[in-house]
Amino acid sequence: MATETLDAPRGGEWTDSPYLKQLAAVVRAEDSYGTWDEKSDADLLSEFIVTKEERREIPIIGDPDPDVMWRLEKFYDAVGLLIEKQTGCMASQMQKMSHEGFGRVVLIAGKLVVVSKHLRDVHRFGYESYAKLGEAGEKVTADAAAIIAQFPDAAKG
Amino acid sequence: MATETLDAPRGGEWTDSPYLKQLAAVVRAEDSYGTWDEKSDADLLSEFIVTKEERREIPIIGDPDPDVMWRLEKFYDAVGLLIEKQTGCMASQMQKMSHEGFGRVVLIAGKLVVVSKHLRDVHRFGYESYAKLGEAGEKVTADAAAIIAQFPDAAKG
Numbered sequence: 001m002a003t004e005t006l007d008a009p010r011g012g013e014w015t016d017s018p019y020l021k022q023l024a025a026v027v028r029a030e031d032s033y034g035t036w037d038e039k040s041d042a043d044l045l046s047e048f049i050v051t052k053e054e055r056r057e058i059p060i061i062g063d064p065d066p067d068v069m070w071r072l073e074k075f076y077d078a079v080g081l082l083i084e085k086q087t088g089c090m091a092s093q094m095q096k097m098s099h100e101g102f103g104r105v106v107l108i109a110g111k112l113v114v115v116s117k118h119l120r121d122v123h124r125f126g127y128e129s130y131a132k133l134g135e136a137g138e139k140v141t142a143d144a145a146a147i148i149a150q151f152p153d154a155a156k157g
Numbered sequence: 158m159a160t161e162t163l164d165a166p167r168g169g170e171w172t173d174s175p176y177l178k179q180l181a182a183v184v185r186a187e188d189s190y191g192t193w194d195e196k197s198d199a200d201l202l203s204e205f206i207v208t209k210e211e212r213r214e215i216p217i218i219g220d221p222d223p224d225v226m227w228r229l230e231k232f233y234d235a236v237g238l239l240i241e242k243q244t245g246c247m248a249s250q251m252q253k254m255s256h257e258g259f260g261r262v263v264l265i266a267g268k269l270v271v272v273s274k275h276l277r278d279v280h281r282f283g284y285e286s287y288a289k290l291g292e293a294g295e296k297v298t299a300d301a302a303a304i305i306a307q308f309p310d311a312a313k314g
Binding site for chain 2: 108157
């Protein structure tokens, strides 16, 4: 990997983030046969890391790779589960994607849209480091929790 | 058409429904070259009519036909526009479809989910008559307006 150096592994240090833990659990849940049991959480989430150099090399023409779409879905599934843990409101995901990597993802709790993101360049979805991945997930979750606090009745409806 | 008789045309009588008018306008907007100018609104919406006999003959195996998906989208686009006329709140559509004709469609105004329908047997989407098509669209619109009246701040958000 061109971006690896001796003192800074790709993705940087693993951090003690509730979101990273949740995302690793979501990915691990796909492993019905336990073939990833030996893998660390960092290994499991290594595909969510896209360094600056890697980012530049990913073309943004045509449909995004199915693997990217899978990671995007898992990213927001983990957000949904963390929202439920923190607020008690279950949030389910809906996506609307065009063929060129533009789209929208929403998480819905009751009658309330708690997350609404317009996406672009989905082909390049990923984070430079585990720290940034964790922070991003926690930020989306915190914003959702704030919206639920603002409209609690709609979130229950 | 096996279901036509001399005194009852397929789809029954056209009715003076704001929803039917809106839906016809939505479909007509697709006609960039004016090739449907001579067609009546009833003609334009004839594909939304599925009689009981026709319904039975449509298999519900595999992916729904792209034409059905198009009609489903137009149905809810028209609902969204009618909601906007009646409440001032713009409502945009998102769909999540499985490969077997199951799915969910939502209309979102601001942070509020004003329509949420779980769909099944999408292959057979359609109404027996123009009267029933119009009533169905008006019912969904009225329910959405009631939700907006209940949570006006979330709908503006």
